Amino acid sequence: MSLAAPLTSVRPDFLTRVTPAARLAAGMTWLIAAIVTLDPIVPIRLVIAAAVALVLWSGLPLRTVPARLAPLGFAIVSLTVFSILLSGANADRSLAAVAAFGPVRITAPAISAGLAIGLRVIVIGLTTLLVFGPSDPTRMADSLVQQWHIPDRFAYGTLGALRVAPFMADDWTLISASRRLRGIQARGVAGRIRDAGDRLVVMLVAAIRRAERLALAMDARGFDSGIKRSHFRELRVGWRDWMTVAVAAAVAVAAVALPR
Amino acid sequence: MSAFAGTRGAAESARWRTVDIVVVAVLAVAFGVVFWAWSAYVWVWLKPLGEPWEYVISGMWLMPAVVAPLIVRKPGAALFAELVAAVVSVLLGSQWGLDTLLSGFVQGAGAELVFGFVMYRNFGVIVALIAGAGAGTGEALHDIPVYFPTYAANLQVGIAGLEILSGAAIAGVGGWLLVRSLRRTGALQAFPQGQ
Numbered sequence: 413m414s415l416a417a418p419l420t421s422v423r424p425d426f427l428t429r430v431t432p433a434a435r436l437a438a439g440m441t442w443l444i445a446a447i448v449t450l451d452p453i454v455p456i457r458l459v460i461a462a463a464v465a466l467v468l469w470s471g472l473p474l475r476t477v478p479a480r481l482a483p484l485g486f487a488i489v490s491l492t493v494f495s496i497l498l499s500g501a502n503a504d505r506s507l508a509a510v511a512a513f514g515p516v517r518i519t520a521p522a523i524s525a526g527l528a529i530g531l532r533v534i535v536i537g538l539t540t541l542l543v544f545g546p547s548d549p550t551r552m553a554d555s556l557v558q559q560w561h562i563p564d565r566f567a568y569g570t571l572g573a574l575r576v577a578p579f580m581a582d583d584w585t586l587i588s589a590s591r592r593l594r595g596i597q598a599r600g601v602a603g604r605i606r607d608a609g610d611r612l613v614v615m616l617v618a619a620i621r622r623a624e625r626l627a628l629a630m631d632a633r634g635f636d637s638g639i640k641r642s643h644f645r646e647l648r649v650g651w652r653d654w655m656t657v658a659v660a661a662a663v664a665v666a667a668v669a670l671p672r
Numbered sequence: 673m674s675a676f677a678g679t680r681g682a683a684e685s686a687r688w689r690t691v692d693i694v695v696v697a698v699l700a701v702a703f704g705v706v707f708w709a710w711s712a713y714v715w716v717w718l719k720p721l722g723e724p725w726e727y728v729i730s731g732m733w734l735m736p737a738v739v740a741p742l743i744v745r746k747p748g749a750a751l752f753a754e755l756v757a758a759v760v761s762v763l764l765g766s767q768w769g770l771d772t773l774l775s776g777f778v779q780g781a782g783a784e785l786v787f788g789f790v791m792y793r794n795f796g797v798i799v800a801l802i803a804g805a806g807a808g809t810g811e812a813l814h815d816i817p818v819y820f821p822t823y824a825a826n827l828q829v830g831i832a833g834l835e836i837l838s839g840a841a842i843a844g845v846g847g848w849l850l851v852r853s854l855r856r857t858g859a860l861q862a863f864p865q866g867q
Contacts, residue, residue, distance in 0.1 A: 612850075
């Protein structure tokens, strides 16, 4: 289950018409707002804002959202619990303990900051969904090249590399099968670790060879011609993009600055 | 092979060929997949070790920042590789999402500074080790304020120290050994030092 892979069933909506670079810039303002403060009210405000955006403007089918956020559960719970238990504030004897188990004390500032950190992870998860959910990696690359002028050979070279990922999984299965066929069996923990390392090297060799063939094929089609590239899909920055960035930034500032 | 077998008289041309770009990107994609498996199958078993000991294996996340520069020997390789690996983690559904892009950037920058400091001329095991530690330093500078700001100071120091040591050992020395094995297979013949 992937948090960020685009949904095939995304329906056109406001955020799907915003260029991916603008969504990324907008998302970054929320990420920064969520990590600059330890007051839980800030991430609570951002979670509400993200939920509103998700429901009203993202075009994402809402029933798939809980499953996509499920991998976050473990991270949220463990970070919150550890942040509260291991907080430096607990050692401060001038603070009253809210709860105490033997030598372990828990203080109110520790709980408040721990909740802020757990909520911070939820903000990051929802914002990621809003940034990457409404369109695919190709559109993101198009947008970063056209709007942010990142070097096109790097952007499209990376897109080419992404297409190699499914072959790597096949290679891994094939390597395992051929090792079994040759009677190579890992025994014990150390043996298994060494075996995993050996397989990793073989998989990387296969990946590098594939990359070299891909690069040759790309060069054969003039990828490195040095001629200025035109764009197949032109993405224009419009009022939607400016509005998305402006509103997101305003929400981020308000979430941090508004009094409780 | 001596420790400084990777030393060269002068840096290779700084221009990236298509094969440099695609090989680094594919390696970063491969590591993005490995990271996912590492989080899902290795990291969770080390959780019971408790804070900060689980961070002894954090160096794995820094591998691309050392391995990519050792292979292509171009300025920017550490940064590019960590960013692509971060993007792949996001696409595969890493729970850290957008924040992976920030941490990938600072980790790559940490290693990049070390390779830049030796003018992209030395790619021996000592430089690899320091670059791994540099990436680990970047990781600590990101993780402590973002995820562990409330932790007691001694725990913060423990996490930062283990991240740096693990970066030096796993990403630095481990990455150098990995590139050496790759070179021995003959897979790196497209690169000057692989012949």
